[in-house]
Amino acid sequence: MSILIDKNTKVLVQGLTGSQASFHTERAIAYGTNVVSGVVPGRRGQTHLDLPIYNTVECAKRLTGATASIIYVPAPFCKDSIIEASENGIETIVCITEGIPTIDMLDVKAAIDLNGSRLIGPNCPGIITPGQCKMGIMPESIHMPGSVGIVSRSGTLTYEAVNQSTIAGFGQSTCVGIGGDPVPGSDFIDMLKMFQDDDETKAIVMIGEIGGAKEEAAAEFIKEYVTKPVVSYIAGVTAPKGKRMGHAGAIIDGGKGTAEDKYAALEKAGVATVRTITAIGDALKEVHP
Amino acid sequence: MNLHEYQAKNLYRKYDIPTTKGKLLTHPSQLDDILRTIGKDKWVIKAQVHAGGRGKAGGVVLVDSKYEANEEVRRLLGSRLITHQTNSEGQPINSIFVEEPCDIVDEIYLAFAVDRTTQRIIIITSSEGGMEIEEVAEKTPEKILRNPINPIVGIMPAQCRQICDDLGLDKTLSAQMIDLMQKMYKMFVENDLSLIEVNPLVATKQGYLMCLDGKVQVDNSALYRQPKINEIRDESQEDERELKAEKLDLNYISLDGNIACMVNGAGLAMATMDLIKTHGGEPANFLDVGGSVNEKRVIQAFEIILSDKKVNGILVNIFGGIVRCDVIASGIISAAEKMNLNIPIVVRLEGTNAAEGLELIRNSDVSVYEEANLDKAAQKIIELTEQINEGAN
Numbered sequence: 001m002s003i004l005i006d007k008n009t010k011v012l013v014q015g016l017t018g019s020q021a022s023f024h025t026e027r028a029i030a031y032g033t034n035v036v037s038g039v040v041p042g043r044r045g046q047t048h049l050d051l052p053i054y055n056t057v058e059c060a061k062r063l064t065g066a067t068a069s070i071i072y073v074p075a076p077f078c079k080d081s082i083i084e085a086s087e088n089g090i091e092t093i094v095c096i097t098e099g100i101p102t103i104d105m106l107d108v109k110a111a112i113d114l115n116g117s118r119l120i121g122p123n124c125p126g127i128i129t130p131g132q133c134k135m136g137i138m139p140e141s142i143h144m145p146g147s148v149g150i151v152s153r154s155g156t157l158t159y160e161a162v163n164q165s166t167i168a169g170f171g172q173s174t175c176v177g178i179g180g181d182p183v184p185g186s187d188f189i190d191m192l193k194m195f196q197d198d199d200e201t202k203a204i205v206m207i208g209e210i211g212g213a214k215e216e217a218a219a220e221f222i223k224e225y226v227t228k229p230v231v232s233y234i235a236g237v238t239a240p241k242g243k244r245m246g247h248a249g250a251i252i253d254g255g256k257g258t259a260e261d262k263y264a265a266l267e268k269a270g271v272a273t274v275r276t277i278t279a280i281g282d283a284l285k286e287v288h289p
Numbered sequence: 290m291n292l293h294e295y296q297a298k299n300l301y302r303k304y305d306i307p308t309t310k311g312k313l314l315t316h317p318s319q320l321d322d323i324l325r326t327i328g329k330d331k332w333v334i335k336a337q338v339h340a341g342g343r344g345k346a347g348g349v350v351l352v353d354s355k356y357e358a359n360e361e362v363r364r365l366l367g368s369r370l371i372t373h374q375t376n377s378e379g380q381p382i383n384s385i386f387v388e389e390p391c392d393i394v395d396e397i398y399l400a401f402a403v404d405r406t407t408q409r410i411i412i413i414t415s416s417e418g419g420m421e422i423e424e425v426a427e428k429t430p431e432k433i434l435r436n437p438i439n440p441i442v443g444i445m446p447a448q449c450r451q452i453c454d455d456l457g458l459d460k461t462l463s464a465q466m467i468d469l470m471q472k473m474y475k476m477f478v479e480n481d482l483s484l485i486e487v488n489p490l491v492a493t494k495q496g497y498l499m500c501l502d503g504k505v506q507v508d509n510s511a512l513y514r515q516p517k518i519n520e521i522r523d524e525s526q527e528d529e530r531e532l533k534a535e536k537l538d539l540n541y542i543s544l545d546g547n548i549a550c551m552v553n554g555a556g557l558a559m560a561t562m563d564l565i566k567t568h569g570g571e572p573a574n575f576l577d578v579g580g581s582v583n584e585k586r587v588i589q590a591f592e593i594i595l596s597d598k599k600v601n602g603i604l605v606n607i608f609g610g611i612v613r614c615d616v617i618a619s620g621i622i623s624a625a626e627k628m629n630l631n632i633p634i635v636v637r638l639e640g641t642n643a644a645e646g647l648e649l650i651r652n653s654d655v656s657v658y659e660e661a662n663l664d665k666a667a668q669k670i671i672e673l674t675e676q677i678n679e680g681a682n
Contacts, residue, residue, distance in 0.1 A: 106403070139610055156553055160557065
């Protein structure tokens with residue numbers, strides 16, 4: 001088992017013909033991902049990377065049976081593309097694009113929640129179930145099928161954790177980069193729940209960052225629900241206090257959001273915390289069953 | 290991107306949101322005309338800077354003579370205002386907003402902001418408006434009201450009525466408040482804002498609501514579709530190097546240390562800073578080169594890093610995903626050749642095309658230290674810069 005995606009997942013690519021999409025889709029196919037088609041408005045009937053292209057998700061899904069979609073379209077068009085995928089019954093949607101206006105994401109989130117679609121991202125590295133399916137831009141070579149579930153807000157920090165869990169010999173069940181935007185499609189809790197319920201996942205690595213209160217909420221959830229060992233690192237202990245305008249941010253966060261607050265909450269929930277990104281592998285060796 | 294108070298008030302007026310009348314000046318010679326146009330015998334002199342806490346810092350003053358107005362304008366204009374929300378250098382005062390004071394009966398706090406927890410725009414209100422709002426939020430959180438807006442239907446009259454009841458407003462003020470909140474939500478959405486904060490929103494002796502202040506923030510990701518707002522951006526309020534970096538699509542924040550970092554990804558950039566500090570060094574900056582970096586961008590990143598004269602060593606830490614390590618390596622080589630670099634550089638390349646990148650560096654004439662282990666890379670750059678420091682002493 002794994003979470004979200006596996007070797008049976010049929011993947012379509014929205015914005016397939018773009019340069020980044022082409023580069024990463026080619027690698028995903030070489031990795032063994034079952035990519036079935038691309039959706040690029042106005043390019044119906046063409047092929048790219050030997051894949052058929054359709055104008056709409058509706059058509060691509062009907063003709064190829066796609067169940068998941070990865071989105072590379074430019075930021076101004078992402079709201080349309082994500083909602084299109086969701087409205088047409090795509091279960092797992094990954095949006096790689098960065099720089100989507102926040103107002104667009106508020107609309108997107110409200111719309112897709114009604115359909116029960118699972119959105120990962122935007123502004124994220126995507127998902128990989130090693131040896132089976134890659135929907136994202138991560139370097140495949142560092143991954144290894146195994147037992148650690150990894151979830152992170154940051155792309156490159158996910159890679160660090162993956163690398164260390166591979167070197168430590170555990171490998172990964174599934175790795176998910178949920179993205180660092182203000183309004184992400186999924187958060188830590190969604191992934192923690194799936195990892196807890198997944199038989200193959202034996203330990204979880206969660207990598208957070210300063211700002212917001214998602215890590216604190218995750219700590220609460222871990223205390224209540226997660227019985228598997230969790231290793232956690234929070235980036236930004238040394239980050240300077242940013243310049244700010246007005247008081248609303250402070251009022252909303254209610255004093256939460258510093259790395260120390262997050263560490264304290266996680267430690268209270270029994271999480272094995274590490275203070276440097278390079279210490280994840282060693283911590284895993286200690287807690288992994 | 291932040292707006293000045295006077296720009297926020299212009300936006301209010303566009304949406305027919307009640308606010309005080311005022312005039313902007315950028316030179317003391319404009320003052321006489323402005324005071325005459327406004328009339329009255331009392332005025333408020335307000336420094337236009339991108340920071341809160343202006344009142345306490347002396348950036349907002351009530352004056353009751355032309356002489357005093359002139360004194361204050363001359364004191365403020367061209368100086369820098371340091372508030373608890375700025376850094377130690379403060380923000381430059383290049384313009385001043387002069388307005389008529391109003392007779393205040395009551396002060397309300399009103400803000401619209403994006404709440405990450407509910408993933409909604411929320412209306413934050415409090416009957417305890419005024420300067421101490423953060424203290425109110427901390428000590429008496431029950432006096433802060435939060436009402437999320439469902440984006441599918443937008444702001445609803447019923448939730449506005451609820452807010453007015455909870456604030457204890459009378460019938461005439463409630464009617465104005467409901468209207469004001471609906472206009473403000475429209476303004477928020479249509480202009481891609483990330484914050485509107487009115488502190489205080491006042492009830493006047495004459496029975497009217499009036500926005501006395503305006504802190505408005507625009508979502509940078511949406512500036513491409515807000516050309517009019519982009520035009521009024523005041524770059525003098527922003528850090529010069531940070532601004533230059535932003536124009537190059539680089540995410541840069543300058544810090545006080547001596548070891549520069551060049552990293553891909555904001556998370557890894559923060560983790561790299563943390564690591565330098567853990568090993569006893571001081572980072573000179575945060576720099577995320579982003580996902581779409583090319584060779585030219587790497588050279589530009591080096592230029593920005595090196596424009597900070599405190600820098601005497603560079604740690605490059607790239608974990609390639611969407612970024613290709615060979616591209617970064619070519620950039621480092623070109624930058625080193627072009628800029629004749631004479632400070633130590635430690636390079637750690639992992640991930641996509643890392644082997645190709647290291648190959649390029651090894652085959653070049655550029656002298657950089659490569660180190661695959663991130664801990665060791667951080668220790669190495671600290672050791673090398675310490676040698677320089679000792680040499681200098």
